[in-house]
Amino acid sequence: MNRNWYRLDTAALLFPAVMNKNWSNAFRLEATINHEVDPFILQKAVDDLQVRFPSFYVGLRTGFFWCYLQQMEETPKVMSDFAYPLTFMSYKELKNSCMRILYYKNRIAVEFFHGVTDGTGGNIYFCSLLARYLEIKFDIEIGKSPFVVNHDEPVSKEELEDSFHKHTNDYPASRKETSSYQLKGTKNKNDYFTLITGIVETTKLKEISNRYNCTITVFLTAVMIESLIEIQKEKCLPQLQKHVKITIPVNLRKLFGSKTVRNFVLPINVGVDPKKGDYSLKDLCISIASQFNYEITTQNMASRIASNVNPQKNILLQATPLPIKRLVMGAVYHRAGILTSSLNISNLGLVKLPKEMDPFIERIEFIISPQKNNINNCSVSSYKNHTYININRNIVESELERVFFSKLVELGIPVTIESNRG
Numbered sequence: 001m002n003r004n005w006y007r008l009d010t011a012a013l014l015f016p017a018v019m020n021k022n023w024s025n026a027f028r029l030e031a032t033i034n035h036e037v038d039p040f041i042l043q044k045a046v047d048d049l050q051v052r053f054p055s056f057y058v059g060l061r062t063g064f065f066w067c068y069l070q071q072m073e074e075t076p077k078v079m080s081d082f083a084y085p086l087t088f089m090s091y092k093e094l095k096n097s098c099m100r101i102l103y104y105k106n107r108i109a110v111e112f113f114h115g116v117t118d119g120t121g122g123n124i125y126f127c128s129l130l131a132r133y134l135e136i137k138f139d140i141e142i143g144k145s146p147f148v149v150n151h152d153e154p155v156s157k158e159e160l161e162d163s164f165h166k167h168t169n170d171y172p173a174s175r176k177e178t179s180s181y182q183l184k185g186t187k188n189k190n191d192y193f194t195l196i197t198g199i200v201e202t203t204k205l206k207e208i209s210n211r212y213n214c215t216i217t218v219f220l221t222a223v224m225i226e227s228l229i230e231i232q233k234e235k236c237l238p239q240l241q242k243h244v245k246i247t248i249p250v251n252l253r254k255l256f257g258s259k260t261v262r263n264f265v266l267p268i269n270v271g272v273d274p275k276k277g278d279y280s281l282k283d284l285c286i287s288i289a290s291q292f293n294y295e296i297t298t299q300n301m302a303s304r305i306a307s308n309v310n311p312q313k314n315i316l317l318q319a320t321p322l323p324i325k326r327l328v329m330g331a332v333y334h335r336a337g338i339l340t341s342s343l344n345i346s347n348l349g350l351v352k353l354p355k356e357m358d359p360f361i362e363r364i365e366f367i368i369s370p371q372k373n374n375i376n377n378c379s380v381s382s383y384k385n386h387t388y389i390n391i392n393r394n395i396v397e398s399e400l401e402r403v404f405f406s407k408l409v410e411l412g413i414p415v416t417i418e419s420n421r422g
Helices: 012-018 039-048 091-096 119-138 202-211 216-235 281-295 298-313 322-338 399-410
Strands: 005-007 026-033 058-062 067-071 099-104 107-113 194-201 244-251 265-272 343-351 361-368 376-383 386-393 416-419
Touching: 026 119, 039 099, 039 119, 058 091, 107 119, 119 244, 119 343, 119 361, 194 202, 194 399, 202 216, 202 386, 216 244, 216 265, 216 281, 216 343, 216 376, 216 399, 265 281, 265 298, 281 298, 343 361, 361 386, 386 399
Parallel strands: 244 343, 343 376
Antiparallel strands: 005 067, 026 107, 026 361, 058 067, 099 107, 194 386, 194 416, 244 265, 361 376, 376 386
8 A cells, every 4th residue: 555646536636726826725624622732742643643544644746747646754743723724725835735733722623735635534534633632642542433543553445546436427417507696795805714603503403404304404505595695686686696506515425335535525506596586495495405316316426427537538638738737627617616606515514523532522613715706615514512604705794694694593593603803
């Protein structure tokens, strides 16, 4: 299994091409613990996981035809948390390391360049890092779980594979899609991100979701779409209103039985056309749930995979120098990725840790950065009986958050609001 470089997986090929000076396509996982972090022990835990997670300890390199990931000789150094979450990762920084290990008082965070892994893969690393830190700090033995692996067990071949190539078919899905309503606003100074966190009781959120006969992800997506429809109505004439769609990253591991810790998610866009008439929240929940059920099948997702895998087999594309590839991929992403959606909602789900860890961990959060056009992005995680809904934006206006969280309160879900602006 020893190797010193990795090809970018199918999803990751795009990310270096669409980076810009304000957006490096990164995400963050952070935990609040019940004591002040010991940075020396945290560094020891980071060092201990290098052999177990070789595909994480890498830097981004640029070849003539493709970018690739080079294994690092040294582990990343833990740093005191700075500025605001998900500050830009420059090419210079990514060349040295594709992740940041951060601490501040009683908080531990890891920020990942998306070219290395997705939320699920990152969460396995993050929870394993927390476990190893606690083992060293308190000299305890921690059991394993789906999110915590033993730091000294061998890494399997399946964990390092590009699962997209294993689960494709010969019928690529079309990329054609209608454009979606785009929020506008006043850009924050110095490219600052404003993070608003809404904290709700998971049992209450689940109760209301069940009342609408849908999952938490479907319910939150429906409420977000309802909020965007309301905002668009205030700003646009009826005949000028566009579709309102949300991008949902779909974890493909359960669908295809994959164990990879690299990227294995595909986005689907779900939404409605407000020109067709008014939608109640019940209508939206029914529509979004049916779109989920239709899209998320092995057959449909394999076709979506094919539309990403097949171009890699094109001889002309393979022989095209990287700068030209970047232009082409960037243009395709802008048209087929950004403009077809209003924002992302990425739900990491319920994080279940071994019982030995629970007394030490108070909360776990998942944060994604806004994009150039999708100026708001939403990420969700649940731990114990709390769900953390993080809306991260790069504009001054807070209209979306105000409307969205107000709707949750009106539905009988109390929300505690926090902000990185104090």
